[in-house]
Amino acid sequence: MNENQRIRWILKPLVFVACLVPFVWLVRNGIWGELGANPVETLSRYTGDWTLRFLLITLAVTPLRRLTGWQGLQRLRRMLGLFAFFYACLHVTTYLWLDQFFSPGAIAEDVLERPYITVGFASFLMLIPLAVTSTRAMIRRLGGRRWQRLHRLVYLIACGGVLHFLWLVKSDLAQPLMYAFVLALLLGYRLVGAMRKMPAHGNTSPG
């Protein structure tokens, strides 16, 4: 088995199963009725947390690949990103169904008037085209350049996700600030990289 095959047949399935663990935990506790006194709040917080975690894990792939020099990591990125989308879907479904019971009035009011929901909802909507264009065929159809430009939206989405959390809490800022800190590291790494690159390529034209 060469490295390519090891990644394909061993690493990827293992990571796939690991990414499903939070979901399995949720289903298990749901069936056993162990989601606490306020199950909708638990579901909402839990799926939101995992969406943010997977967004940050996905954003960590490139820096980790550069730091370790191991290119194999890149092969996990799409799957991790799609898991972020998966947990975001659960999160949004919890909101639309269990929290608002698909009441158009209440949802519209929330999305239009409550900044944390506006930002969260917009971030989710931006995730959709990224998920749709994640296949090899779509990358080919769009062309690498355009595809990459589109997928830079993930920076905005991650910022939106963290802001959504920050604006939602009452006074316990510790958790959202932790996410903000990790996100700042991950984006800062890219910024520094981009600034170093610029003079080396002699590229001074506006991008």
Next chain:
Amino acid sequence: MLLIKQKPDIKEADITDESLYRQRRRFLQAAAVAAAGLAAPGLLASPFAMAGEKLTGVNTGRYVLDEKPTPYKDVTGYNNFYEFSTNKQAVARLAEDFKTRPWKIAVEGEVAKPAIYEFDDLLKPHKLEERVYRLRCVEAWSMVVPWVGIPLADVIKRLQPTSRAKYVRFVTLHDPEQMPGQRPGLLGSGLDWPYVEGLRMDEAMNPLTLLGVGLYGEVMPKQNGAPVRLVVPWKYGFKSIKSIVKIQFLETQPKTTWNLAAQQEYGFYANVNPNVDHPRWSQKRERRIGEDSLFSPKRETLMFNGYAEQVAHLYAGMDLKKHY
């Protein structure tokens, strides 16, 4: 199980759950003890024992809500008590070793005899009442709690505030050793401690306002604000300050903790009002803890949490959008 619907307008199938059953048993026991106590008052056990112990000599009070009480495990397992944790389900565990005896309460300000009282000296002269109230949290969830307490008005009358007393200010214990939520963390400890709340004098004197010393017929569990807390059922839960160590009578409106933390979000009055939203979320509906299933829609929130008849007159002519 025998199920009798007496009236067509009974909404919930009144299947008695275990906690309700236990509560009724306790009530009957309490009634029996109270009856015995009437015959021989000297035999009554101290109604102010340690958390978890059964309270005796409790009268069924006015204002017993005809709604299903929230299960005991949820009332005592889902607590907003930031002094211990912002995680509502962690508070019970973190409060386990909280010392609620001896407990002193300072009475200060515009009052005949300012003094520091021992818990028993301040509260023991008064009769205990059981009151079943709705509790509406500003976070849009609600419970129905069978409290045991003393009308605050009874205590205030005994303390004899002066004519200058227009407001009552309450302060929670500040003890970071015992209350991990008060310890300064990397990002501060969230709120400015100690926790402070206040009521206008007429609100404090309203017959609904209770000094809670127990629930479900038991001495107040620590996670619910032992040994004594405020219960103001027509206001959002954060007004009902817990573990009180100071009661101050003031001429001017006191500054209160959540109001100081976010003035535009938490007002001094904080009356439950479905028509005035919190700036970040709707207050029109609420989720009833322990009763509503995952798939039941939220219920409508009632003006003054359903106590308009008792309290609406306190706010006549006030713009409640401004005085939220």
